[in-house]
Amino acid sequence: MKLFSRFKPQGGVHPDGRKDLSADRPIRVLPMPERLFVSLQQHVGAPASPVVVVGEKVLKGQLIAASQGNISAPVHAPTSGHVAAIGDYLAPHPSGLPAPTITIEPDGEDCWAALDVPIDPYALEPEEIAKRVAAAGIVGLGGAAFPSAVKLNISRKTNVQTLIINGGECEPYLTCDDRIMRERAAAIVSGIRLIQRAVGCTEALVGIEDNKPEAIAAMREAAKGTDVKVMPVPAMYPMGWDKQMTRALVGKEVPAGGRSSDIGVLVHNVATAYAVHEAVALGRPLISRLVTVSGEAVKIACNLEVPLGTPAQALFDYCGGYAGVPARLVMGGPMMGHEMPNPYIPVVKGTSGVLALTHKEIGQPVPSPCIRCSTCVRACPVGLLPLEMAAHIRVGDLNTSVDFGLKDCIACGSCSYVCPAHIPLVHYFNFAKGELAAKERAKLKQEGTKKLAEARNERMEKIARAREEASRQRAAKKAAQEAAKKAAADAAAAAAPQQEATA
Amino acid sequence: MFVAVASLTTLGLILGLLLGVAARRLAVEGNPLIEEIQAILPGSQCGQCGFPGCAGAAQALVAGEAPVTLCPPGGRDVVAALALKLGIEVDLSGIKDSGPQIAEVKEELCIGCTRCFKVCPTDAILGASKHIHSVFREACTACGKCVEACPTEAIAMRPVPVTLQSWYWDKPEERLAA
Numbered sequence: 177m178k179l180f181s182r183f184k185p186q187g188g189v190h191p192d193g194r195k196d197l198s199a200d201r202p203i204r205v206l207p208m209p210e211r212l213f214v215s216l217q218q219h220v221g222a223p224a225s226p227v228v229v230v231g232e233k234v235l236k237g238q239l240i241a242a243s244q245g246n247i248s249a250p251v252h253a254p255t256s257g258h259v260a261a262i263g264d265y266l267a268p269h270p271s272g273l274p275a276p277t278i279t280i281e282p283d284g285e286d287c288w289a290a291l292d293v294p295i296d297p298y299a300l301e302p303e304e305i306a307k308r309v310a311a312a313g314i315v316g317l318g319g320a321a322f323p324s325a326v327k328l329n330i331s332r333k334t335n336v337q338t339l340i341i342n343g344g345e346c347e348p349y350l351t352c353d354d355r356i357m358r359e360r361a362a363a364i365v366s367g368i369r370l371i372q373r374a375v376g377c378t379e380a381l382v383g384i385e386d387n388k389p390e391a392i393a394a395m396r397e398a399a400k401g402t403d404v405k406v407m408p409v410p411a412m413y414p415m416g417w418d419k420q421m422t423r424a425l426v427g428k429e430v431p432a433g434g435r436s437s438d439i440g441v442l443v444h445n446v447a448t449a450y451a452v453h454e455a456v457a458l459g460r461p462l463i464s465r466l467v468t469v470s471g472e473a474v475k476i477a478c479n480l481e482v483p484l485g486t487p488a489q490a491l492f493d494y495c496g497g498y499a500g501v502p503a504r505l506v507m508g509g510p511m512m513g514h515e516m517p518n519p520y521i522p523v524v525k526g527t528s529g530v531l532a533l534t535h536k537e538i539g540q541p542v543p544s545p546c547i548r549c550s551t552c553v554r555a556c557p558v559g560l561l562p563l564e565m566a567a568h569i570r571v572g573d574l575n576t577s578v579d580f581g582l583k584d585c586i587a588c589g590s591c592s593y594v595c596p597a598h599i600p601l602v603h604y605f606n607f608a609k610g611e612l613a614a615k616e617r618a619k620l621k622q623e624g625t626k627k628l629a630e631a632r633n634e635r636m637e638k639i640a641r642a643r644e645e646a647s648r649q650r651a652a653k654k655a656a657q658e659a660a661k662k663a664a665a666d667a668a669a670a671a672a673p674q675q676e677a678t679a
Numbered sequence: 680m681f682v683a684v685a686s687l688t689t690l691g692l693i694l695g696l697l698l699g700v701a702a703r704r705l706a707v708e709g710n711p712l713i714e715e716i717q718a719i720l721p722g723s724q725c726g727q728c729g730f731p732g733c734a735g736a737a738q739a740l741v742a743g744e745a746p747v748t749l750c751p752p753g754g755r756d757v758v759a760a761l762a763l764k765l766g767i768e769v770d771l772s773g774i775k776d777s778g779p780q781i782a783e784v785k786e787e788l789c790i791g792c793t794r795c796f797k798v799c800p801t802d803a804i805l806g807a808s809k810h811i812h813s814v815f816r817e818a819c820t821a822c823g824k825c826v827e828a829c830p831t832e833a834i835a836m837r838p839v840p841v842t843l844q845s846w847y848w849d850k851p852e853e854r855l856a857a
Contacts, residue, residue, distance in 0.1 A: 217843060271846040570853070603851045610847020615756060617845070618779065625820045626722035628801040633724070 183424050187557035188412040189590045191348050191511070193387065198470045198477040199351040203359055205481045206494055208282045212254055212485035213265050213522040214240065216276040219315040220322045221247035223276055232259045235289035237461050240278050243310070249323045249525075250313040252461040253289075254483035257282040268507050268521045270514040277522070280485065291459035297370060302332055305374035305456055312455030313462045313525075318342060318353075318416065318445035319508060321526035324452070330435075331375045331442040339377050340425055340436075341368055343384035343391065343446045344409065344416030347509025350529045352466040353446050355479045357384065357391035361398035364446055367453035368404050375442055380404045381425045382446070387411040413511060414557055414588040418443040432584050468529035469495045472537055473502035482523050488530045489519040502532035510537075511589040541598040552591035552601060558584050562591035566604040574608050582608055712764075713737045719760045720750060723800040725822030727751050740765065752821050754779070779839045780821040782814050788833030795825035795834060 217223040224241035234240060234253040241251040260279045267275035294300055300308070310325030341364075345353040357364060368380050382399070384392050386408040395406045409415055409424045419430045421443060428439045436443050444452075447466065454460045463484055470477040475496030482491060488507065492498060505516040507530055516530075523530070552562040560581045568577040582605060591601040716737040724732035728749040730739055739745035740761065747761040747769055755771055762769045782803075784795075789811045796804035796812060803819040806812030816839070825834045839845075 267843060269843055269846075270848070271841070271843065273841065273843050273846060275843055569850075600851045603848060606848040607850045614845065614847065618756065621817065622721055622820075625801045625803075625818055628803070628818055629723050632800060632802050 183410075183427065185410060185412055185415070185420065185424065185557070186559055187555050187590060188414060188420075189555050189593050190411075191413055191593060193411075194349045194470070195351050195354070195387070197349065197472075198468050198479055199354055199388075201476075201478040203355050203466060203479050203481055206483070206486065206491065208255055208284065208286065208483065209486050209490040210281075211260065211487075212257075212280045212282065212483060213487065214251055214254065214278045214280060214485035215265070215267055215522060215524050216241050216251055216278065217267065218251065218321060218484070218524040218526065219249040219313075220320065221245065221249070224248060224251045226262050226276075226278060228259050228262075228278065230259050230262055233257075234259060234280065235287055237291065237463060238289040239461075240280075243313075243323075247323055247326055249315050250311065250461075251278070251484075252313055252463050253280060254463040254485055255280070255282045256285050256287040266518070266521050268514075268516070268524050268527060272517045277485075293459040294456070297457040298373060300373070300456070302374045302376055305370055306332070308456050309374070309452055311461070312451070314448060314451045314455055315462075315525050316445055317447035317451060317465060317525065317528070319512065319526050319528055321524070324444065324448055327442060327444070328371065328374045331377070331437050334437045335440070336375050336377050336437055336442045337379060337440045338426055338442070339368065339372055339375060339380045340418075340421060340441055340443045341380065341382040341404075341446055341449055342416055342418060342421050342443055343382055343388070343395070344414075344421055345388070346385060346411070346413045346416040347511055347513075347528070348413075349470045349531055350468045350509050351470075352468045352479050352528055354388045354391050356447055356450055356466050357388070358394045360450055361391075361394040363453045364395070364449045365398045365402060365404055366457060367449035367451070369402060370452050370456045371442075371444060371449060377442065378403070382406045383409045383415075383421045383425050385409055385411040385415055413590060413593075414586070417557060417586060417588060420557055432581070462525060465523070465525060465527070467491060467523055467527055469531075470529060471502065471506075471531040472534040473498050473500055473532035475499050484525060485522045487520045487522050488516060491523070491530055492519060492532060498532055500534065503535040504533045504538050506531040506533060511593065512587065543599045544597045546597055546599055549596060551594045551596060555590040555594040557588060557590060558586060560585060562601045562605075565608075566599060566601045569604045569608045574612055577608055578612065582612075585609070710741055712741050715764060716740050716761065719753075719757060719764060721752050721757070721820055721822075723752065723820040723822045725752060725800060725820070725824055727822065752823075780836045781816050781819040781839050782821065782823075782825055782834050783837050784812050784814055785833045785835065786811050788831045790831055790833075792830060794828045794830065798824045798828045800824065 222244040225244050226241045228234060228240045234257060236253060236256045238253045239250055240253050243250045257280050260281045262278050264274035265277035267273060306325050306328040309328060314324045315321040316324060343353055343357055372380050380403060382395055382404060392406060392408055399406055407425055414420060418436060422436060422441050423429055426441060430436055430439055451462050464481055466479055467482045468479050469491045474492060478495060480491060505519055506513045507516050507521060507527055508514060509529060510531060546563055548563060556562055565577040565580045565582055585605045587602050587606055589602050595601060717733055720733040720736060722733050728736045730736040736745065736749060747765065747767055748758050750757050758769060759771060791806060791809040791811060793806060793808050796806055800822060801818050801820055803815045804812050804825060805815060821836055823836060826836060
């Protein structure tokens, strides 16, 4: 515990955990829903591209959409059945815009495709492990949904020394990581050893918030005899932010704008480690995940193992339906998750929870003017000045807000949570980040079109020059021909009198 | 007295000479500001400003003969950048900005005459004679030349469609408690 006496978490808040609603019920498996809406954009990066056609029979775990480009992830059939449709469907995104989706009608047999199970997974080459992780479509299951194999490959190349397994789960309500650590600790430790081998790092630390004593005990038990170290960290929000976790466990800070690998650290979520074990040791691609169903407006809050593509409504139904009318449906945690416009949004790889919240839980106070109390400054885990950034964004001065560190904001919501004036600070930051990204895109486009315009002008000039040249040549040729003709005529005319004379 | 006059005269002569040499050696051809301004403009030479291409517009801007709001395809961002560069204050709220737009070919009206892609300054239209033409979204600057060229009114400008990748949050409404 000596380490933690030195660690002082920067900023952060202590929201009411509400984890007791679902933490003590064992994981249950959700019965197969009638239809699965498997999104092709479940990860950061390019959407996967379908490799099946409508009407085709698919088996559980069969590849249905292949990854496209460097940062992407493939998608597999969560159960056996047939492809009912390929097209746009509701996406788990705050915009409510649709995403390309493969709809699967399960046949009820849940029949696995042939699985490629290695004899000794721990003897596989590091590249082979990363390849299998990529082929299984594993992405960061903590919510970021960044393709895991990309991280493994970068870390192997940059000689990462420390693997941090993030069991922070600092978001209120969510308990899926807690439950997976309590019930499936051995598989998580196996996954950690596989990731260690894939990256070639010696040290593996599991950081778990100290409000999950059962999970800590289970993980310690499972980690016995391995070099995996389980370390409790103080419970606070956002402890599960990878950089905060890194600071807590190794005492190093990731530079602004940098990656964890810059300081020799790789961070993965516990559920990702579990998925790596499933994929590499058992050959099973990522086709289901643990989802916390919670909130006061749910009858029985619990954790479910859910096939990807299940509409959120099926989860609420299984949990006994709503207790009263929910005021808001949220996908993810209450701090960083987003509102679901309707309950038919499908579960994706990054869905850690679906919440049905009552009016009492959400509270929608009307914002009042900023009194510059600086409570948000103390709450910011990154050390920014949310009040200054928001003030500049409010009047449209985005560049100054960038000077204040807008790009380092992780949108954790701590500032909005503590603001006594109820100013939607994170909303301002999300807007500004989007606006700046749009400007950046427009600038790139302008540069591209400028090059196109220049290329076209050059081409037009070349064509005009070529034409001129051709017409000049034609004229010269014609002149030469005429000259030749004239010369011939002259010669003939000159010859004629001579002939006459000789005659 | 003599020393003062002599030293000042020498000083003046030397400095004058230096200035003269500098003016010759460090002479700048043309106005560099014109090039900088041209870099800000979209460069698609669409001519909507009434000047012959972006170079002409840049010259007019530097000469103060044109307002910074002259470029319709550039929108508000270009106005802001021009005003910053030229040190002019503008009220951006009055400027009409229809947001990013692109041209779209209505396929049922296109007769494949190829007139639009012959005028497109950025080669953003694909097609061949008697085949339906199509617009590359990434290359279209919304200059509107193709709209004028189309004999069947098959091309129209429309806002760039919002996708999952390009969507972002609206600015929070300011509804403060009294």
